[in-house]
Amino acid sequence: MIIDRAEVIVTSPDRNFVTLKLTTDDGLTGLGDATLNGRELAVVSYLKDHVVPLLLGRDAHRIEDTWQFLYRSAYWRRGPVTMAAIAAVDTALWDIKGKAAGMPVYQLLGGASRTGLLAYGHASGKTTEELFDSIRSHQEQGYRAIRVQTGVPGLKSIYGIASNATFEAMQGVRYDHEPAQRGALPNEEDWDSRVYLRHVPSVFEAVRNEFGPELPLLHDAHHRLTPIQAAKLGKSLEPYDLFWLEDVTPAENQEALRLVRQHTATPLAIGEIFNTVWDYQQIIREQLIDYVRSAVTHTGGISHLKKVLDYAAQYQIKSGMHGPTDISPVGMAAAMHLGLSIHNFGIQEYMKHGAKTDQVFQQSFTWTDGRLHPGDQPGLGVELDTDEAGRYPYVQAYLPYNRLADGTVHDW
Numbered sequence: 001m002i003i004d005r006a007e008v009i010v011t012s013p014d015r016n017f018v019t020l021k022l023t024t025d026d027g028l029t030g031l032g033d034a035t036l037n038g039r040e041l042a043v044v045s046y047l048k049d050h051v052v053p054l055l056l057g058r059d060a061h062r063i064e065d066t067w068q069f070l071y072r073s074a075y076w077r078r079g080p081v082t083m084a085a086i087a088a089v090d091t092a093l094w095d096i097k098g099k100a101a102g103m104p105v106y107q108l109l110g111g112a113s114r115t116g117l118l119a120y121g122h123a124s125g126k127t128t129e130e131l132f133d134s135i136r137s138h139q140e141q142g143y144r145a146i147r148v149q150t151g152v153p154g155l156k157s158i159y160g161i162a163s164n165a166t167f168e169a170m171q172g173v174r175y176d177h178e179p180a181q182r183g184a185l186p187n188e189e190d191w192d193s194r195v196y197l198r199h200v201p202s203v204f205e206a207v208r209n210e211f212g213p214e215l216p217l218l219h220d221a222h223h224r225l226t227p228i229q230a231a232k233l234g235k236s237l238e239p240y241d242l243f244w245l246e247d248v249t250p251a252e253n254q255e256a257l258r259l260v261r262q263h264t265a266t267p268l269a270i271g272e273i274f275n276t277v278w279d280y281q282q283i284i285r286e287q288l289i290d291y292v293r294s295a296v297t298h299t300g301g302i303s304h305l306k307k308v309l310d311y312a313a314q315y316q317i318k319s320g321m322h323g324p325t326d327i328s329p330v331g332m333a334a335a336m337h338l339g340l341s342i343h344n345f346g347i348q349e350y351m352k353h354g355a356k357t358d359q360v361f362q363q364s365f366t367w368t369d370g371r372l373h374p375g376d377q378p379g380l381g382v383e384l385d386t387d388e389a390g391r392y393p394y395v396q397a398y399l400p401y402n403r404l405a406d407g408t409v410h411d412w
Contacts, residue, residue, distance in 0.1 A: 001026060001060045001100060006052040008034070008044055011389035014354030015180065016040045016397055017328040019384055020047060020088035022096060024060050030095035031384055032088030033297045033331030036080055038180035038399040046085045050074075055089065061100075063093045067303050083275040083300045090301025091334045091380070098379035105334070105380055109306070109341035116371030117339045118145060119350035120218055120243075122324070124161045126151035128206050134162070135211060144370030145216035145243060145347060150203045152196050157189045159222045159400075159412060180326070186398035191410050193229055200233065204240040216243040216347075218269075223247050223411045224402070227256035234264030243347070244269040244291055244320065250411055251279075257288040269293050269320045276300060277308045284312050291320035291346050297331035298322070302338050309342050318346030325351050329361035333382045336365060336374035348372055360388045 005023040010016065018034040034043045051070065058066060070086045071077060098105040106112055121143040125131030131150055138146050149160030181187050200219070207217065219242060221233060230248035237245060246269040249256040260268065269291035274280060275298055283289050292312050299305045309319050319342060321335045332350070339345045350372060353361075362383045364375030375381040402410040 001028070001096070003055050003058050003060050006055045008047045008052065009384065009386065009389055010040065010044055010394045011360055011392045012395045013356030013360045013389075013392045015325060015357075016394055017357075017360075018043055018047075018088075019328065019330060019389075020092050021384060022055065022060065022089075022092040024096060028060075028096050028099050030060075030092035030099070031330045031380065031382055032090065032092035032095070032301070033328040033334065034084050034088035035297060035326060035328050035331065036084045037326035038186075038397060039081070040394070042081045043084045043088075046081050047088065051085050051089065060093055060096050063090060063097065063303060066090070066093060067301070071300070078276050078278070080273070080275055080298055083304075084298050087297050087299065087301035087304075090303050091296060091330065094302050094334070094337075095379040095382075102378050104374060104376050104378060105302070105337040106340045106374060109302070109337065112340050113343050114340065114345065116368065116373045117336060117345065117348045118370060119143070119323075119348045119367075119372050120145035120147055120216070122147050122149065122160070122162075122351055124149040126161055128203065131203070131207070132210055135207070141352075142367060142370050145218065147218040147220060147349075148204065148207055149220065150200065152192070152199050154195055155190050155192060157187075157400075158191065158402075159189070159224075160220060180397035180399050182395045182397045184396065187400040189400045189402050189412065191224060191402040191404055191412075193225060196224075197229060197233055197236070201236040201240075204237055204242075208240050213241065217241075218243045218246065220246040221248045223250045225249055227253070227259040230256070230260045231263035234260060234266040234268070237266050238264060242266055246270070246293065247272055254283050254288070257283055258286070261288050267291065272322050274299065276304065277311060280308055280311070284315055284317055287315050287317070289317060291318055293320050293322055295322035295327050295331060296334040296338060297327050302334055306338060306342065309338075309344060313342070313344040316344075318344045319348075320346045321348055323349035323351065325353055325357075329353060329357065329363050330380065330382050330384075333363065333365060333374055333380040336372055337380065340374060356392065360385055360392070
């Protein structure tokens, strides 16, 4: 079964997506997600100029061999661009293999370990009242676990708050996770860690008082804190029993998590911007985290992320795969198949895509009682309408960035 054609398709229905479509000589097709939020065209070039020529004529059944070939033959290894490109190839080959076998991908990974995947949504508000409304809305949509992001007094525009004017003006729709915002330059947001650290515990106290002790609550600090600040936040949130506290410090400094771990029992989720198992070696081995946050899309595909999660399982660390709308429906399907099959599944991030995106990518997954299931169609269960995709050309877009009050650029 030979790879006969490889196409890189860029479309921007509700936001930019990069999809690799492989076709075999007997007519089977496979899709892989190569979207790198705010840097999409870097992966497009990597695929078109460097990877596609290597795929034509290869045996589509040889998934592991192709992965190792693309990783090791490049010499310049790792990094988000390389690993997103390899992920797209790997996922597309799993899609093809599932179709050739007449089985959904999760069956090829060992079969289902559960009936569905607990998923969390993104609730946010500039005020407590607005946040409560958002939580109730997510509960009405079926979510049984909810990430809580709050506005901070004195700060105009910060990560994760859907009602900020910049988000609404962008497309006229509500987003609880920012797409890269369309325009020639990134938007500037503001930040003050001390004010944030004083405010957040009071918000979670109010949420617990309103919604009770049983609702799983999550929070994303989004890399903005120093180690001692992160330790302080984790300790101050302990009374409110978080499901997890995410990305408390910049991920490059893994030793920082030792200090955080010494001071708080709040569970930690890390790895949204990690790309390989080597990024995780120390923090898994030393049991400095509780959840692996990587996406299939950014971590070398199904093959490699499964290896990361198998390693994590040795230390009772679970999955918490990245899954907002910067992961395309193809990447989300791959995450669902992997999550359904592994033993150490924890939770799946899930933010619903827009109507235009759902027209471009036709999907077979189900959303029932707060749980996802990828469906039982052969392969991933996603098909790309190329004509519909062609209606939405790429639009330049950037993620925002932060400045402190004195003008210093800060982690966003």
